[in-house]
Amino acid sequence: MKRIILVGKPNSGKSLLFNQLTGLRQKVANFPGVTVELKSGKFEQYQLVDFPGAYSMSSLTRDEEIAVEKINQALLDEDTALIICNLDATRLQSSLMFGMQMQAMAHRYGKPMVFALNMIDEMTRFGHQIDMDELSRDLGAPVFAISAKTLQGIAEFKTGVLALAEQASIAVNAAETAALPPLDYSEQVKQSRLLAAKYGMQSTVVLKNQNTIDSFLLSNISGGIAFLLVMFLLFQSIFTFATPLMDGVENLIGLTATFVTDLTGPGMLADFLNDAIFGGLGSFLVFVPQIMVLTLIIGMLEDSGYLARAALICHRPLSYFGLSGRSFIPYLSAHACAIPAIMAARTIESPRKRLITMLTIPLMSCSARLPVYALLVAVLIPDTTYFGGLINLQGTAFFGLYFFGILTALMVSLVLSGSKLNDDTKSDMPFILELPTYRLPHWKPLIHRVMSSAKQFVYRAGPIIFMVSLGIWVLGYFPTGSGGLQNSYLGIIGHWIEPLFTPLGLDWRYGVAILMSFLAREVFVGALGTLFGIDGADENIAGLAANIQADGLTFGAGMGILLFYVVALQCVATVATLKAETGSTKLITALVIGYGVLAYILAALCAQLL
Amino acid sequence: MMTLWDASGGQTVMVTGIDAGVDLSVSGRLREMGLDDGHHVFCLRRGPFEGTLVVAIADCVYSLEQKIAKKIQVKLL
Numbered sequence: 001m002k003r004i005i006l007v008g009k010p011n012s013g014k015s016l017l018f019n020q021l022t023g024l025r026q027k028v029a030n031f032p033g034v035t036v037e038l039k040s041g042k043f044e045q046y047q048l049v050d051f052p053g054a055y056s057m058s059s060l061t062r063d064e065e066i067a068v069e070k071i072n073q074a075l076l077d078e079d080t081a082l083i084i085c086n087l088d089a090t091r092l093q094s095s096l097m098f099g100m101q102m103q104a105m106a107h108r109y110g111k112p113m114v115f116a117l118n119m120i121d122e123m124t125r126f127g128h129q130i131d132m133d134e135l136s137r138d139l140g141a142p143v144f145a146i147s148a149k150t151l152q153g154i155a156e157f158k159t160g161v162l163a164l165a166e167q168a169s170i171a172v173n174a175a176e177t178a179a180l181p182p183l184d185y186s187e188q189v190k191q192s193r194l195l196a197a198k199y200g201m202q203s204t205v206v207l208k209n210q211n212t213i214d215s216f217l218l219s220n221i222s223g224g225i226a227f228l229l230v231m232f233l234l235f236q237s238i239f240t241f242a243t244p245l246m247d248g249v250e251n252l253i254g255l256t257a258t259f260v261t262d263l264t265g266p267g268m269l270a271d272f273l274n275d276a277i278f279g280g281l282g283s284f285l286v287f288v289p290q291i292m293v294l295t296l297i298i299g300m301l302e303d304s305g306y307l308a309r310a311a312l313i314c315h316r317p318l319s320y321f322g323l324s325g326r327s328f329i330p331y332l333s334a335h336a337c338a339i340p341a342i343m344a345a346r347t348i349e350s351p352r353k354r355l356i357t358m359l360t361i362p363l364m365s366c367s368a369r370l371p372v373y374a375l376l377v378a379v380l381i382p383d384t385t386y387f388g389g390l391i392n393l394q395g396t397a398f399f400g401l402y403f404f405g406i407l408t409a410l411m412v413s414l415v416l417s418g419s420k421l422n423d424d425t426k427s428d429m430p431f432i433l434e435l436p437t438y439r440l441p442h443w444k445p446l447i448h449r450v451m452s453s454a455k456q457f458v459y460r461a462g463p464i465i466f467m468v469s470l471g472i473w474v475l476g477y478f479p480t481g482s483g484g485l486q487n488s489y490l491g492i493i494g495h496w497i498e499p500l501f502t503p504l505g506l507d508w509r510y511g512v513a514i515l516m517s518f519l520a521r522e523v524f525v526g527a528l529g530t531l532f533g534i535d536g537a538d539e540n541i542a543g544l545a546a547n548i549q550a551d552g553l554t555f556g557a558g559m560g561i562l563l564f565y566v567v568a569l570q571c572v573a574t575v576a577t578l579k580a581e582t583g584s585t586k587l588i589t590a591l592v593i594g595y596g597v598l599a600y601i602l603a604a605l606c607a608q609l610l
Numbered sequence: 611m612m613t614l615w616d617a618s619g620g621q622t623v624m625v626t627g628i629d630a631g632v633d634l635s636v637s638g639r640l641r642e643m644g645l646d647d648g649h650h651v652f653c654l655r656r657g658p659f660e661g662t663l664v665v666a667i668a669d670c671v672y673s674l675e676q677k678i679a680k681k682i683q684v685k686l687l
């Protein structure tokens with residue numbers, strides 16, 4: 001298939017444009033370095049490829065390096081029909097700095113190129129205008145004024161691009177009559193500045209809003225306070241905002257369970273439905289609202305433009321631990337899922353800091369850990385509130401767990417940065433980060449993202465939990481039937497693994513749940529739900545936390561489980577991503593063992609000391 | 611010799627050079643960004659914790675860490 005490639009400066013709206021042209025939903029966010037690998041989709045009869053952003057053809061970060069490498073490949077590839085170079089209309093100079101370099105290369109390899117002058121909506125809001133015909137003449141290439149957000153000019157852009165791509169596949173040199181792009185590097189730099197001066201907006205106008213907000217958010221005192229506040233609210237709200245929704249889901253599952261088991265009447269089927277389906281799978285579905293709230297808040301932060309500020313605020317403190325301010329963004333997104341976060345570490349300027357960031361990302365509490373945290377916090381911590389409900393003890397405990405993960409990551413980073421790991425010559429690339437304009441969240445994609453996070457959460461872990469619940473139920477129910485868990489097949493296997501968990505103050509049921517959760521962390525909750533379902537002859541289905549409390553889990557052992565889940569690297573997909581990104585199986589194997597041993601020791605200490 | 615790091619919030623300075631010790635790929639990037647001889651830079655502020663400097667260059671705002679800001683020579687305007 002013939003290909004059209006979409007390149008340009010970081011944060012200039014390439015991915016949003018890509019989404020509009022292909023109908024796909026690649027990640028769009030308001031900070032440079034969102035796209036870190038090539039993504040392709042179908043645009044009419046062409047394959048459209050979205051590139052990571054680059055400021056220049058000489059790359060500094062890994063994501064830029066990938067962009068430049070792949071651009072070079074695309075230039076040599078005869079299937080490349082057209083290059084779309086995306087420009088941010090409000091930041092012409094920096095957009096053209098890359099644009100002119102790209103144009104020269106396209107010319108050298110005889111590839112046709114068009115410019116998409118994106119964000120035209122913002123430019124018009126500032127009251128600025130650009131004579132498109134003249135700009136096009138000066139650039140010697142077609143220019144389309146568009147807004148990927150409001151879709152202004154998109155229809156014309158589509159027809160124009162398709163026509164050009166079509167033409168290009170017949171005769172390569174479509175731009176013969178046009179002015180030649182400057183081929184000499186210093187000419188390109190000069191030309192981009194000249195054109196920006198002629199057509200671009202006054203920087204004082206463009207930067208006014210963001211500088212006003214920054215004077216508050218980046219000042220010494222208010223900036224620091226705002227940062228801590230944002231972080232605290234983020235973690236607190238996962239708990240506070242989600243609780244009413246979770247109660248709703250829990251009640252709904254309880255009602256359905258009663259309704260369904262009333263229909264079936266007592267017997268083995270009712271036992272199975274109660275224990276494995278409503279007890280196992282149901283206790284996991286309760287956490288969907290929490291995942292959604294988390295995604296919503298991270299998404300709002302990403303869209304706002306604040307993350308780049310947070311990164312710069314964190315730069316100095318993080319440097320003490322051998323990390324970069326840029327590590328902040330992957331760390332934050334790792335609280336949703338470690339895998340995209342490990343990829344996002346590609347934007348970190350120094351390979352060494354990037355490696356340390358990647359290796360410590362699994363210590364951030366991803367959403368798969370939420371069910372375990374929420375369940376055990378509800379079991380162990382009283383539901384007390386202070387300051388008229390503003391501060392909630394359980395919420396604070398939650399925050400404490402997240403914080404413990406971050407703290408452990410910093411400690412591990414400190415140790416790693418003192419080691420001889422990856423001494424590359426490029427190791428001390430400096431921290432340079434562009435601060436984007438503040439923007440309001442783009443609501444439609446955000447809501448879509450929230451919904452799809454819920455869907456993914458269910459689809460990913462749901463089937464595994466179902467299978468595990470089923471397996472546990474069968475092994476735990478037979479040969480003795482309801483209530484005979486200790487003497488069931490599972491009980492026999494369980495007693496065999498129990499010694500491993502005795503130092504943690506846990507009996508075999510928790511042992512089974514922990515071992516099964518190596519398939520997916522959420523399984524812990526489903527497995528325990530099923531086990532307590534078989535065990536408890538009562539009809540208390542939804543109240544797994546209450547069941548565990550009644551069963552007498554000690555505080556120390558419970559905290560031990562929590563710390564175990566904070567530290568242990570139990571996710572197969574994360575391990576695979578780490579291996580691919582670091583290229584070292586040995587290193588990652590050592591990491592998994594290291595975190596496992598640390599988790600076990602912490603859990604044992606908790607059980608013995610608390 | 612004044613460096614970019616010495617500039618305080620609200621000052622406009624002119625770049626006079628970049629330390630020869632800076633990696634070529636980095637100094638090239640800095641020049642492309644507009645930290646090029648004779649160009650003007652508006653210093654907005656130091657970030658919290660003194661770790662970074664926030665500057666407006668042409669149509670962008672960048673934050674630079676101390677280590678690199680100290681290697682850019684400037685003249686007060």
Ligand SMILES: Nc1nc2c(ncn2[C@@H]2O[C@H](COP(=O)(O)OP(=O)(O)OP(=O)(O)O)[C@@H](O)[C@H]2O)c(=O)[nH]1
Binds near residue numbers: 009054147
């Ligand atoms: N107002 C406005 N905002 C836009 C437009 N296009 C993109 N944006 C916003 O600009 C930001 C960056 O958009 P992306 O599509 O992620 O930019 P990108 O070029 O793919 O960025 P990288 O992947 O980091 O290189 C997001 O906050 C978008 O919502 C536009 O036409 N108008």
Ligand SMILES: [Mg+2]
Binds near residue numbers: 027028035053
């Ligand atoms: Mg992108």
